[in-house]
Amino acid sequence: MKKFNATMGLLAVSLALTATAASAQVSRAEVQAQLKAAQASGQLAALTGEDSGSAYLAAHFHSTESRGEVKDEVKEARAEGTLNALDGSDSGSFYLAKHQVLTTPRAEVKSELAQAEKNGTLDQLYGEDSGSFELAALHAAGSRPAVAMK
Structure with a gap:
């Protein structure tokens, strides 16, 4: 459940950055420099790899909830019928x-x-x-x- 929220959060940030980039005047050289930096750091391919980004997300996401809390949330979602909605x-x-x-x-x-x-x-x-x-x-x-x- 939290992994899904983290994924959605990452997508929201990506959309916000895209919106900012679309509205800002960025030179071609700046875009090329950002592209090279993203390629060098591995961020560019992080979510498009063979595992659809799950390894990247797992390495960068650290839950603040205990295992018991997560299990309770899953049980509640299963009871409500929203787990696989x-x-x-x-x-x-x-x-x-x-x-x-x-x-x-x-x-x-x-x-x-x-x-x-x-x-x-x-x-x-x-x-x-x-x-x-x-x-x-x-x-x-x-x-x-x-x-x-x-």
């Missing part, structure tokens, strides 16, 4: 849809959909980068999604 064949979409809290009125959502269709931004999250550039730009602008989880 995001691992199913639907990738957790049923669980997420069941537990979302909508904060935007339906009419506003329909209006935003019509506007996105009109100005061509509807498919911005389905490009080659799976929308990561667009999400980074939204994050840098301080925009937040209209859906929250319970």
Whole structure:
């Protein structure tokens, strides 16, 4: 459970750094220097290796909870049915849809959909980068999604 949180935290930091880099004016030489430094330190390939980064995360993550606390959390998640909620064949979409809290009125959502269709931004999250550039730009602008989880 904590390893998953650490992974998600690492991804959030990566997204924040991407957003910062996208909004800042960085010279090509600076980017090349950062690339070389990341390659030399091993950070560049840390999460894309054969083990998907688990060795890197294990070496850099140190739990603050005792083994007993972790086992209790796992037992609680198993009892609630949330332990494998995001691992199913639907990738957790049923669980997420069941537990979302909508904060935007339906009419506003329909209006935003019509506007996105009109100005061509509807498919911005389905490009080659799976929308990561667009999400980074939204994050840098301080925009937040209209859906929250319970």
